[in-house]
Amino acid sequence: MKAIRIFLLILIIIGIGLLCTQKLWVPGLVDQILSYENAHK
Numbered sequence: 001m002k003a004i005r006i007f008l009l010i011l012i013i014i015g016i017g018l019l020c021t022q023k024l025w026v027p028g029l030v031d032q033i034l035s036y037e038n039a040h041k
Contacts, residue, residue, distance in 0.1 A: 018025075
């Protein structure tokens with residue numbers, strides 16, 4: 001039970017970190033997805 005709580009706490013911390021830094025990595029990810037989609041058309 002304690003291991004599950006620790007695991008969930010780690011996931012929450014990672015999620016908050018990603019939300020706080022989304023301005024850094026979201027535009028690059030979107031550009032990569034769009035270029036991948038355009039390559040297959």
